Amino acid sequence: MLRFLLNRGGQALIAAFGVVTLVFFIQRLSGDPTALLLPETATQQDIEAMRASLGLDRALWVQYLDFLWQMARFDLGRSFVQNASVWDIILSRLPQTLQLAAGALAVALLIGLPLGLIMALTRGRAVSRWIMGLVLACQSMPTFWSGIMMILVFGVWLRWLPTSGIGTLAHLVMPSVALGLLSLATYARITRAAVVDELSRDYVRSARARGAGTGRLVRHHLLCNSMIPIITITALEISQLLAGAVIVETVFAWPGLGLLTVQSIAARDFMVVQAVVLLGAFVTIGANLAADILYSIVDPRVRLGAKS
Amino acid sequence: MNHTMKALLTGVALAVFAMPAFARDITIDLAGEPSSLDPQVQWNPDSYYVYRNIFDNLVTRSNAGEIVAEIATAWEQTSDTELTLTIREGVTFHDGTALTPEDVAFSVKRITDPAFASPQLGQFNQITGAEVVEGNKVKLTTDGPYPALLAQLVKLSIVPKAAVEAMGAEAFNASPVGSGPYKIMDWTRGVSVTLARNDGYWGTVGPFDTAVFRAVPDAATRIADLQAGTADLVVSIDSDAAAQIAGNPNIKALSAPTERVAYLGLNLDAPPFNDPEMRKAASLAIDNLGITEGLLAAGEVPVAQLASPAHFGYSPDIAPFVYDPDAARAITAARPELAATPVVFGTAPVFDQRVVQALQQMLNDVGFKVEISMTDMPTYLAAARAEDRAARPGLTFGRWSCACQDADGIAYPLLKSDSSWSRVNDPKVDALLEQARVSLDDKVRLDAYAEVAKMVRENYYVLPMYQAAVLYGAATGLTFEPTANESMFLNRMTWAE
Numbered sequence: 081m082l083r084f085l086l087n088r089g090g091q092a093l094i095a096a097f098g099v100v101t102l103v104f105f106i107q108r109l110s111g112d113p114t115a116l117l118l119p120e121t122a123t124q125q126d127i128e129a130m131r132a133s134l135g136l137d138r139a140l141w142v143q144y145l146d147f148l149w150q151m152a153r154f155d156l157g158r159s160f161v162q163n164a165s166v167w168d169i170i171l172s173r174l175p176q177t178l179q180l181a182a183g184a185l186a187v188a189l190l191i192g193l194p195l196g197l198i199m200a201l202t203r204g205r206a207v208s209r210w211i212m213g214l215v216l217a218c219q220s221m222p223t224f225w226s227g228i229m230m231i232l233v234f235g236v237w238l239r240w241l242p243t244s245g246i247g248t249l250a251h252l253v254m255p256s257v258a259l260g261l262l263s264l265a266t267y268a269r270i271t272r273a274a275v276v277d278e279l280s281r282d283y284v285r286s287a288r289a290r291g292a293g294t295g296r297l298v299r300h301h302l303l304c305n306s307m308i309p310i311i312t313i314t315a316l317e318i319s320q321l322l323a324g325a326v327i328v329e330t331v332f333a334w335p336g337l338g339l340l341t342v343q344s345i346a347a348r349d350f351m352v353v354q355a356v357v358l359l360g361a362f363v364t365i366g367a368n369l370a371a372d373i374l375y376s377i378v379d380p381r382v383r384l385g386a387k388s
Numbered sequence: 389m390n391h392t393m394k395a396l397l398t399g400v401a402l403a404v405f406a407m408p409a410f411a412r413d414i415t416i417d418l419a420g421e422p423s424s425l426d427p428q429v430q431w432n433p434d435s436y437y438v439y440r441n442i443f444d445n446l447v448t449r450s451n452a453g454e455i456v457a458e459i460a461t462a463w464e465q466t467s468d469t470e471l472t473l474t475i476r477e478g479v480t481f482h483d484g485t486a487l488t489p490e491d492v493a494f495s496v497k498r499i500t501d502p503a504f505a506s507p508q509l510g511q512f513n514q515i516t517g518a519e520v521v522e523g524n525k526v527k528l529t530t531d532g533p534y535p536a537l538l539a540q541l542v543k544l545s546i547v548p549k550a551a552v553e554a555m556g557a558e559a560f561n562a563s564p565v566g567s568g569p570y571k572i573m574d575w576t577r578g579v580s581v582t583l584a585r586n587d588g589y590w591g592t593v594g595p596f597d598t599a600v601f602r603a604v605p606d607a608a609t610r611i612a613d614l615q616a617g618t619a620d621l622v623v624s625i626d627s628d629a630a631a632q633i634a635g636n637p638n639i640k641a642l643s644a645p646t647e648r649v650a651y652l653g654l655n656l657d658a659p660p661f662n663d664p665e666m667r668k669a670a671s672l673a674i675d676n677l678g679i680t681e682g683l684l685a686a687g688e689v690p691v692a693q694l695a696s697p698a699h700f701g702y703s704p705d706i707a708p709f710v711y712d713p714d715a716a717r718a719i720t721a722a723r724p725e726l727a728a729t730p731v732v733f734g735t736a737p738v739f740d741q742r743v744v745q746a747l748q749q750m751l752n753d754v755g756f757k758v759e760i761s762m763t764d765m766p767t768y769l770a771a772a773r774a775e776d777r778a779a780r781p782g783l784t785f786g787r788w789s790c791a792c793q794d795a796d797g798i799a800y801p802l803l804k805s806d807s808s809w810s811r812v813n814d815p816k817v818d819a820l821l822e823q824a825r826v827s828l829d830d831k832v833r834l835d836a837y838a839e840v841a842k843m844v845r846e847n848y849y850v851l852p853m854y855q856a857a858v859l860y861g862a863a864t865g866l867t868f869e870p871t872a873n874e875s876m877f878l879n880r881m882t883w884a885e
Contacts, residue, residue: 124808126510133505161423161430163561164577172577228608236615243616244609245602246579333417333604335578342605343420348766 088372092365099361103354104147108140134160151358161349169340170355176246177336180328181321183256188263188317193310195264196271197298203276211268219265227258227331244333259328263317270313274306281305307378315371319364412883414596414866416876417610417622421578421603426561427545428499431507436543437623437876438581438601441594442482443545443566446473446492447538451869451880453698453793455538458591459492459546459567460526465828468533475524479590481548482571492526493518494549511540511792533826535833539700539792542873569594569879578603583878594879611861614639620863623876627685630859641861643687644870647698647793648856650688651802652747653784656811656849657777660726660756665719667848671709672716673754674747680854683742687857693841694788694798696855698872701795701824701837706845713754720755727755734761734781736768744785751783758783773808780811787856793873795837796825802850803840812849 114130131137138146150157156166195211202208234254235243242251278284279302287301325338333339337356344352422435427443448458460473479487496518499506514537517529530537551565563572569591570583580602585594602619604610611629613619615636630641654661654670661667680688692709695702720727731751735744744760751758761781763771774780790797804821805813817840824836844850858874867882 123510129502130505130507163424163426163429163558169577176578224606228606228612231609231612236612239616243612243618244604245618330605331609333602333606333609335603339603339605340578347423 084376085373088369092369095365096362099365100148100151100358101144103357103361104144107350107354108143156355157351159344159349159352161344161347162352166351166355169352170337170359173335173337173340176334177322177325177329177338179252180255180259180325180334180336181318183252184260184263184321185314185317187256187260188267191260192264192267193271196268197275197302199268199272200275200279201294201298203272215265215268218261221261223258223262223327224331226261227254227328230254230258231331244331246334255328255332255334258331259321259325263320266313266317267310270309271306274309275302278302278305304378308375311371311374311378315367318367319360322360322363412596413598413600414620414878414881414883415600415602415618417602417604417613417619419603419605419607419610419624422581422601424561425564425572425575425581426557427547427564427566428495428504428506428508429557429561433623433874434603438583439545439564439566440568440875441570441583441599441878442564442568442572443547444479444487444568446541446544446546449542449793449871449873449875451871453872455542459487460541463538466527468828469530470527471530471537472521472525472527475526476590477524479567480588481551481565481567482586483548483551483565485548485550487546487548487567489520489524489526491549492546493520494552495544495546496526496528498547498552499544508543511543511790533828535825535828535830536792536794536796539794543791569877570599573598589879592879595881595883596878599878614861614863617863620866621868621876622861625859625861627859629861630686633861638864639861640864641859642868642870643857643859645687645689645696645698645855645872646789646858646874647696647791647872648787648789649691649694649696649798650743650785650787650853650856651694652851652853653772653786653802653811654848654850655777655780655782656813657780658782659729660723660731661782663723663726664847666723666726667851669716669719669754670751670756671848671851672712672719673750673756674709674851674853675711675713675750676709676853677711679743679746683746684740684854684857686859689855689857691852691855692845694802694844694850694852695795695837695841696872698855699793699795699798700830701799701834703834703838703841705838706841709851713750716754728757731756731758731782732761733758733783733785734763734768734771735785736763736765738765739785739787747783747785777811791873795833795840796821799837799840800825803844812844814843814847814849817843817849 114127114134114136128137135143156170158164159166159169162169195215199208199211231243231254234241241254242248245251284297284301287297292300322337325336326341327338328334329336329338330342337359340352341356344356416437418434418437420434422438423432424430424435425439425442427436427439444459446458446460447455447463450456457476459476459479461476462474464472466472475489475492481487496512496515498504499508500512500515502509514530514532514534515528516531519527521527528537546567548565552560562575569586569589571586572581573584574582580600583599585597587593604613604622607625607629610619610622611625611633614622614633617638625641630643633639633641652670652674654667656662661670676690680690689696690708693703693706733744733748735741748758748760771781772784788798788802800821801807801809803812803817804810805818820836820840824833827833827836858870860868860870862868865884867884869880
């Protein structure tokens with residue numbers, strides 16, 4: 081088990097280093113932030129002065145080494161635009177993003193899993209096809225459209241929910257649903273496929289022969305054995321949720337990391353953009369590592385495979 | 389019912405009905421949050437909508453556009469390079485200290501110090517000195533005669549020397565201390581800034597107890613907030629949204645022409661626009677009215693010069709461009725080789741792509757071969773200001789504002805041959821621009837700008853298009869007069885139930 085952990089942990093570290101390097105160079109390739117920080121009327125001298133004051137006039141490799149050293153100390157630097165420490169900015173946005181991701185994941189899991197299960201158990205029947213239609217509709221609606229539609233219906237027309245912003249639990253409902261819909265569809269389809277796969281196995285026939293009802297069959301046999309693909313998907317979905325949050329947060333004026341990303345990219349706020357991208361990468365790497373470890377707990381074959 | 393009971397009920401009823409009138413607050417949806425509330429360290433609308441209510445400026449513009457007293461009560465040009473301003477007495481900062489001429493001199497020196505690296509430096513860098521003189525006055529020195537100085541001082545916010553020095557840059561940014569009609573109450577990063585009324589304000593006191601400025605990036609969401617009544621004023625909406633709210637009795641759209649002038653820039657150093665006839669063809673191809681009234685429809689005003697009626701130096705005698713695609717076709721047909729030269733139309737997402745695409749189509753309809761090249765902003769800026777002028781994009785569309793409402797602010801950077809933005813190389817235009825820039829005689833300046841406008845129009849050096857408009861959405865009860873400089877002063881608004 082220890083070797084398995086070290087192996088996976090080492091891979092995660094290499095991935096993290098790669099991400100840090102890529103983020104640094106891609107951002108520098110994409111343009112000079114100083115032109116955007118100054119008014120159009122700024123002269124070349126003004127631009128040079130600004131570049132010097134931000135340290136952008138140094139050689140690229142010096143900036144890169146400096147950046148690596150900073151990362152090693154977990155120093156994310158200061159935002160040129162907001163005039164504040166990047167850690168403070170990120171930490172002020174993180175709680176909202178976590179709330180939103182949790183809300184969306186709850187929507188996706190609590191609705192998507194049962195729907196998938198029902199579809200599997202009723203496969204071939206009209207109910208199953210209807211649910212599949214609904215799931216496909218959820219998956220096909222772009223969030224910027226479904227978000228605005230929800231705002232118009234529930235915020236402006238019915239006035240049940242606040243139109244935008246944060247504050248109460250009611251504020252969380254629409255953004256969570258908008259963000260969760262896509263994952264909901266994924267969960268429903270993956271669960272259906274996994275359960276259908278399990279249903280054809282011998283142990284299910286034996287259990288039925290022993291007289292197990294559908295409820296017992298699902299609880300004791302099917303769910304546990306269908307878990308591997310669902311765990312895999314959860315790891316992927318968490319990173320998906322972070323990416324999807326960019327649009328949802330913009331539509332609902334939800335002050336999370338997604339909105340921060342959009343604003344910082346528009347303002348060429350290098351420091352913040354690279355911090356957010358790194359955070360996203362680390363979350364993805366972390367989630368995958370956690371999924372690997374979870375597999376090995378749920379299904380010992382994974383662990384044994386790693387040894388050989 | 390006894391008297392006590394009656395009195396009590398009356399009291400309750402009064403309290404219930406009178407409450408809203410006392411506790412009127414306002415919520416304003418901006419597109420983004422202020423990047424900073426220190427008035428001297430950034431340059432973007434989301435910041436100055438907010439901080440200009442916290443800080444007073446040296447002078448200001450009335451809603452009609454005239455430069456009027458604010459912290460300076462009077463001013464006098466004491467020599468060609470010296471402006472002496474009398475500082476208002478009895479003004480206090482939110483921390484209770486008095487605003488003195490020392491604070492004014494400090495504010496000027498702070499923003500003009502190159503080491504401070506303010507993004508606004510370019511607007512004030514002709515000021516070389518600020519000193520306190522006897523009689524509650526401050527004397528500003530410029531590096532030459534500078535007629536646009538007062539117009540620039542409209543944006544110079546006064547910060548308290550003692551507080552800035554004691555608090556340090558970061559703390560001052562987080563809780564700025566000004567002398568304006570509102571003071572900072574709370575700033576929740578990424579969410580909102582809340583201001584509270586300064587009851588001891590020396591001028592017109594604001595009508596709202598508190599004002600909340602929120603960051604709502606999506607225009608459709610800002611409109612929804614307005615419709616649901618959770619916002620009272622929203623910025624940056626387009627004419628489609630304005631039409632959408634037109635039928636709703638609770639909200640209204642407000643519009644005003646701004647001091648931004650939209651223009652089509654031509655590369656005079658490369659074919660086909662190095663040929664004056666081809667430039668004329670381009671001007672004939674553009675249906676300016678179709679763009680302003682059909683496409684944008686927010687109250688844009690067509691212009692044929694690089695200034696608008698909101699600018700000092702606007703010349704009322706410049707003839708509008710003619711729209712005649714047939715005449716344009718005749719010109720391009722006579723020059724098939726030039727017309728077939730591919731033209732790159734450089735642009736970035738920040739520019740209104742509806743206009744860019746309309747222009748492309750209008751030009752191609754008369755025989756040009758225009759291709760749009762969309763890049764991100766820094767790449768666009770680098771291409772549009774490339775050292776080798778012939779290598780710059782053949783066409784660019786821009787909306788220029790100097791935030792000073794003076795013809796100098798647009799004409800000088802876009803037309804003076806040695807400016808990094810200019811594509812024009814005409815010694816006569818250069819001489820006129822230089823003359824107008826340093827003359828303190830209004831008549832001389834107006835004549836020079838009229839001559840420049842005429843030359844630009846005759847030679848089609850640049851194709852000015854329209855004076856851009858700005859649209860706001862507001863609750864019906866709110867009185868807010870949009871201005872050309874896009875100010876948003878809370879103490880100039882009123883609220884009627």
